[in-house]
Amino acid sequence: MNEKEVGELRRRFRPEKNGITHIRGCYVNENREIVSQFNQPLGLMNQEESEMILGIIRRTLSGTLGKNLMDIEFATQQVVDGEEHKLLMTLKNSSLGDEEAVQAFFRRVIDSVDVEGNYLVLLARDSYDVPYRSRDGEKQDDASSEVYTYILCSVCPVKLTRPALSYYVHQNEFHNLKADWVVSAPELGFLFPAFDERSANLYGALYYSRDITESHEAFVDAVFHTAPPMPAAAQKETFQNILQGALAEDCRYEVVQAVQDQFCALIEEHRESKEAEPLKVSKGAVKCVLKSCGVSESHLESFDAKYDDEFGADAGLSPRNLVDTKQLEVRTPDVTIRVNPERSDLVETRTIDGARYILIRADEGVEVNGVNILI
Incomplete structure (x- = not known):
């Protein structure tokens, strides 16, 4: 229906x-x-x-x-x-x-x-x-x-x-x-x-x-x-586990960000078109996004196999069940960062002097505990 x-x-x-x-x-x-x-x-x-x-x-x-x-x-x-x-x-x-x-x-x-x-x-x-x-x-x-x-x-x-x-x-x-x-x-x-x-x-x-x-x-x-x-929450968790398990070292911030951006764009396009039929994305569509981000062929094959095992080869998934359209969350054991999904470009990852960092561009309007600060 x-x-x-x-x-x-x-x-x-x-x-x-x-x-x-x-x-x-x-x-x-x-x-x-x-x-x-x-x-x-x-x-x-x-x-x-x-x-x-x-x-x-x-x-x-x-x-x-x-x-x-x-x-x-x-x-x-x-x-x-x-x-x-x-x-x-x-x-x-x-x-x-x-x-x-x-x-x-x-x-x-x-x-x-x-x-x-x-x-x-x-x-x-x-x-x-x-x-x-x-x-x-x-x-x-x-x-x-x-x-x-x-x-x-x-x-x-x-x-x-x-x-x-x-x-x-x-x-x-x-x-x-x-x-x-x-x-x-x-x-x-x-x-x-x-x-x-x-x-x-x-x-x-x-x-x-x-x-x-x-x-x-x-x-x-x-x-x-x-x-x-499969409940919507379980679909999201399973999809996340597939990405993490199949992509291995290719599971970078840029890859997950690209998947999020693509799904959000499809959801918005579907909403504006007022199409009555539920929106679905296929395994092939996800693989195209992963391939465009430079994911290796071996990891794409691994994603293919894991997707088939969990959802079925021909299963289409609702992107609304797979991503949060209201925020992009970046989490470490001690820090949680919530980003407007439309501005995911403000975040990047980088290795400096052997240490790994999450960098956030902050030009203005920065607050700490409600207090405006200068950087």
Whole structure:
């Protein structure tokens, strides 16, 4: 899925726009026991309550594609007779009305999810009459291309608030506000089936994780029976390790700087073009940057092999997962330097009288502990 498709679905989660008839859910305690279940019609809630619950489940479609939102692909055999895929289809096609399927799904989630403490599992099913878009992108509300039905699952921690002193306006008095249990934003969840090219793709799902360092492997296996996507934080660490291990003595400041600059330039170009499809860089593109920096052929071959082992030969990576676009960090055991990535040219490395130095050009505006100094 791309950003436009995700955004199109997100805009549906308003009381006047969605086709959700009811919300199903179960409240689970820290011992993985179901405390209660509910099947609540959305139409019987007041506007404030419906807006709040729609706002919570909408967060399952928030974050960045490739970081928080990741594509899940089903194998053909899974779609034909896979147990997990069949369960998801039953939930969707029955409008969450198949009680046996709902209970089986709740049990799968409870047995696999690794959220600490109490949490809420929410299930919503929506039916979207997808407006037709002409070739020039114009939306025609009176024409429909298809009806897209999907389910959205959100796993939300339920946390105890702290006691506080509250001011009651109508009484003009202060009173103690007792601690209470409140539903937090989703920790993980998914959309099924995927909304690819503004149409249902039964071979895909969109998986959400709030924490980009977590893969929730057991949950992904239980619900989709597939290997979880590598978390964004793990992608960054793995890529850094590949550069360091493969390039050896060629892993110089100038090389890492060039990779950072190239990725940042691609990200900015992609942002300005307003391209909907997620940005990906190939192994070949990275090798071209390394080669332009004078990395030896043997080290390029080593990079090639390590990349294939960790990501796969044809894997494209999101550059947003690999570099920090807001800063370039240079670190020693005792000193950390953070540089505006647009001014990485201010830093260089040099050996003087046998000692290695990091040099920073500082023409003006130098401060030490907030005090302007002269050099």
